[in-house]
Amino acid sequence: MVHETLAATNAVVTLDVAIPDIFWGWYVTMNMWAKSIGTGLVFMLFLLLKKNSSEMNGLRAPVMIASFIFMNIFLVFTWLDLHQMWRMWHIFFYPHWTSAITVGAWMATLFVGLEFVMIAVMIRKEKCLLTKEPTAFFDKTLFWVTLLAIPVTLYTAGIMAEATARELWQMPTESAQMILAATLSGSAAIILLGGSKLSSETKNFFGAILGLSALMAFIIYMSEYIFGAMKAEEVAAILGYVKGDGEYATMFWIGQWVAYILPMILVALSRVSNSSSLLNLAAILAIVGLWVVKHVWLVIPQLLPMS
Amino acid sequence: MQLGFLVDLHLCMGCKGCEIACKVENEVPLSTWRLRVKYVDVGTFPETKRTFTPLRCNHCENAPCERICPVSALHYIENGIVNIDKERCIGCAGCVMACPYGAIYIDPETQTADKCTYCAHRIASSMMPACVVACPVEANIFGDLEDPSSNISKYIQAHRDVQVRKPEKGTNPHHYYVGAGQVSLNPLASKREEGYNLFNNITTLPLGGHH
Numbered sequence: 441m442v443h444e445t446l447a448a449t450n451a452v453v454t455l456d457v458a459i460p461d462i463f464w465g466w467y468v469t470m471n472m473w474a475k476s477i478g479t480g481l482v483f484m485l486f487l488l489l490k491k492n493s494s495e496m497n498g499l500r501a502p503v504m505i506a507s508f509i510f511m512n513i514f515l516v517f518t519w520l521d522l523h524q525m526w527r528m529w530h531i532f533f534y535p536h537w538t539s540a541i542t543v544g545a546w547m548a549t550l551f552v553g554l555e556f557v558m559i560a561v562m563i564r565k566e567k568c569l570l571t572k573e574p575t576a577f578f579d580k581t582l583f584w585v586t587l588l589a590i591p592v593t594l595y596t597a598g599i600m601a602e603a604t605a606r607e608l609w610q611m612p613t614e615s616a617q618m619i620l621a622a623t624l625s626g627s628a629a630i631i632l633l634g635g636s637k638l639s640s641e642t643k644n645f646f647g648a649i650l651g652l653s654a655l656m657a658f659i660i661y662m663s664e665y666i667f668g669a670m671k672a673e674e675v676a677a678i679l680g681y682v683k684g685d686g687e688y689a690t691m692f693w694i695g696q697w698v699a700y701i702l703p704m705i706l707v708a709l710s711r712v713s714n715s716s717s718l719l720n721l722a723a724i725l726a727i728v729g730l731w732v733v734k735h736v737w738l739v740i741p742q743l744l745p746m747s
Numbered sequence: 748m749q750l751g752f753l754v755d756l757h758l759c760m761g762c763k764g765c766e767i768a769c770k771v772e773n774e775v776p777l778s779t780w781r782l783r784v785k786y787v788d789v790g791t792f793p794e795t796k797r798t799f800t801p802l803r804c805n806h807c808e809n810a811p812c813e814r815i816c817p818v819s820a821l822h823y824i825e826n827g828i829v830n831i832d833k834e835r836c837i838g839c840a841g842c843v844m845a846c847p848y849g850a851i852y853i854d855p856e857t858q859t860a861d862k863c864t865y866c867a868h869r870i871a872s873s874m875m876p877a878c879v880v881a882c883p884v885e886a887n888i889f890g891d892l893e894d895p896s897s898n899i900s901k902y903i904q905a906h907r908d909v910q911v912r913k914p915e916k917g918t919n920p921h922h923y924y925v926g927a928g929q930v931s932l933n934p935l936a937s938k939r940e941e942g943y944n945l946f947n948n949i950t951t952l953p954l955g956g957h958h
Contacts, residue, residue: 451930451937454797455786463840523838523858530818530837541817541841604811604916605847677935745934746849747785747802 453745462742467521469735471514472596473625475548476618476730478510479589480626481633482555484646486586488630489579491645498637500578501562506633508555515548540598543591551592554585593622606741607674613660617737620660624653624699625730628723644711647719650726651707658700661733674744681740692736699729749827750865751892751921753899753909754801756931758886761786761799768881769803772866776856781863782878787930787937800931801878801887804829804850804863805912805920812842812851812862820860827892827921828867833859847916849934865889892921899923 485503489496519525532549535542558581561574597618600609627649634643665683669676682692706722709715761784769775769782782803789796806829813821813829820836823829836859842851843860854861866876874880879887890897895904903909903923911920912932929936 445929445936446938449789449930449936450791451787451789453785453937453939454788455784456802456939457780457783463843521839523840523853524836525838527818527835527837530835534818534835536817536819538814539817539841541815541839545817599815599841599844602811602815602841603844604918605913606844673935742844745939746847747934 456745456747462739464521464738464742466735467517469731469738470517471521472618472621472734472738473731474510474513474517475593475596476621476734477625477629477727478507478514479551479593480622480624481507481510481629482582482586482589482626483622484626484630484649486582487649488642489582492639492642493579495634495638495642496575496579499634500575501559503630503633504555504559504562504578506629508552508559511548511552511555515552518545540595540602544595544599547588547592547595551585551588554581554588558582558585589622590619593618603741605674605746606744607672608664608668608678608737608741613664616660617657620653620657621730621734623649624657624703624726627653628703628726631719631723640714640716643716643719647707647710647722650722651704654700654704654707654726657733658696658704661696661700678740678744681743682736687743688736688740691732695729695732695736697729698725699733700726703729748825748894749892749921750870750890751806751827751899751923752803752865753888753902753923753925755886755888755902756798756800756924756926758884759784759799759801760884761797762883764881764883765801765878765887768877769863772869772877773864775861776854779852779854779861781861785931789930789937798928798931800924800927802848802850803878803922804846804865805848805918805922806865808919808921809917811845811847811916811918812860815841815845817841824867826870828865828870829862830864830867831860831862833857833861836860847913847918848920 481503488499519528522528531542531545535546537543558578561577565574594615597611597614600606600614601611603609627646631643631646631650665679669679680686681688683689703722703726706718706725710718710722763784766780766782766784773781775781782801785800785802787798789798806827810829813823817839818835818837820832821829821842822832838853838858838860840853840860843853851860851862853859869876876889879889888899888902890899892899894900906925909923909925910927910932911923924932
């Protein structure tokens with residue numbers, strides 16, 4: 441690694457006005473965070489349908505509306521982050537299909553459109569052409585929307601993978617993190633939204649998903665933290681920002697504790713004591729903490745000089 | 748035709764004439780650069796030397812910026828140049844993230860991505876890029892890489908230490924350096940310390956992004 445030659449060469453950049461360090465800031469964090477909740481809620485609603493459809497009553501429209509709101513938060517922040525936001529339509533009229541941004545924009549638009557139709561059908565309670573009852577239409581469409589939620593969740597990992605020199609953003613790990621972020625925040629959100637409409641057994645089921653998602657995501661982060669530096673000097677340099685006295689070390693560990701460690705502990709305690717309050721607290725912490733972990737991981741690769 | 752650039756760092760003396768010529772030719776706004784010369788000081792006093800490395804878009808054969816651009820604002824033209832259509836750009840900054848060389852920025856006036864185009868407009872009129880014309884020591888060598896009789900092809904054939912930046916990224920840059928070392932080409936091979944900058948204290952541009 442060139443780092444080891446630095447002591448010998450004592451090379452210091454004395455003139456180079458580089459491009460800005462953090463270009464994708466908290467708007468993009470909001471994008472990823474809201475999308476995780478939006479798609480995660482759909483995953484959880486589908487699981488509920490398969491596990492115990494009788495508990496879907498009274499939850500179909502509210503959960504889908506919540507998902508729709510978070511998906512729109514995601515879209516709004518994506519749009520606000522554009523420097524030429526009024527040219528957003530170019531993405532539909534001049535699409536470039538090698539770009540994960542294009543593919544994601546199209547899929548997310550279709551996803552939100554289908555959500556809108558499902559909500560409209562449930563609210564208007566109109567009989568549908570394809571099925572006799574709105575709920576039957578909703579449940580059938582939910583399968584396809586859930587399928588679509590998978591690439592909508594994953595495409596951001598594709599964008600990060602296409603950022604060639606940001607070696608911390610690798611498609612395999614980022615894909616896993618995106619899906620786990622969706623299951624973590626989705627399970628947390630449905631626990632909070634479900635309230636008394638969900639049985640304690642179902643709440644425990646979603647609690648288990650929350651706890652396991654937190655555990656797996658935490659394992660991936662720790663694996664990167666400990667072993668990532670052994671593979672590439674760029675990763676080693678980036679991880680320096682979250683290790684020791686690194687600029688983002690405190691924020692990184694706050695995120696890990698709030699998003700993963702505390703929710704894991706609280707989920708375990710809630711199962712032992714059969715406490716829905718502890719489960720609710722775990723859900724709130726997971727949702728809040730997810731924003732922090734996403735932000736740190738988004739920002740630190742951008743701090744590395746490219747030139 | 749495949750146009751390419753070569754900079755002989757043995758010749759470059761860091762005069763920044765190329766930077767200024769580029770700025771004037773392309774009306775590059777204040778605080779932004781399509782081309783800039785990086786100074787790296789090596790050694791410990793009194794055994795020190797200064798290296799100069801002109802940095803510009805590498806016009807990669809496998810350009811990450813072209814791949815990630817959602818609207819094809821970044822595109823190849825027939826002579827191999829990676830060009831930009833500023834009217835089409837939506838300013839998503841995906842290209843800024845994707846470029847492994849830090850060669851793309853958001854133009855503060857147009858709020859669109861911008862970068863070196865090898866002066867595509869001059870080439871279309873059979874003129875050399877502005878930086879080539881301005882260089883007093885002919886350190887910038889420009890031409891058709893597919894033509895074995897071109898200056899750049901001859902130069903590459905005559906020198907053994909021809910290198911590109913970050914070859915491990917698989918971008919296949921069409922921008923070469925002669926006489927470069929790790930210090931010149933690898934951003935991690937040198938420190939960036941507060942208070943060590945010449946002329947001013949600006950280390951990054953206060954532009955773009957939502958911090």
